[in-house]
Amino acid sequence: IFRRLFHNPDGYGRPGEYDFITYFECDDRHVDTFESIHHALRDTTKNPEWRYVQEGPLWRGKRVLRW
Numbered sequence: 001i002f003r004r005l006f007h008n009p010d011g012y013g014r015p016g017e018y019d020f021i022t023y024f025e026c027d028d029r030h031v032d033t034f035e036s037i038h039h040a041l042r043d044t045t046k047n048p049e050w051r052y053v054q055e056g057p058l059w060r061g062k063r064v065l066r067w
Contacts, residue, residue, distance in 0.1 A: 001026045001034055018056055025063070 002025040012019040026034045044050050 001030060001037070021056075 004023045006021045006023065008014065008017055008019055010017070024034060024038075041047060042050055042055075
């Protein structure tokens, strides 16, 4: 599983903007593992700080060799 974090270049806490966007990539055979990790990270019993996160939309796609 590959993860990359993109920070807002204009800073954090700006109204109507995201502080950061996280990009994940994995092979098709690892999607179930990714889903398990994704769910565990958002479990507030294990990660209480997640109660303070306002999550944006979740986009999913598939990487292809060409358009």
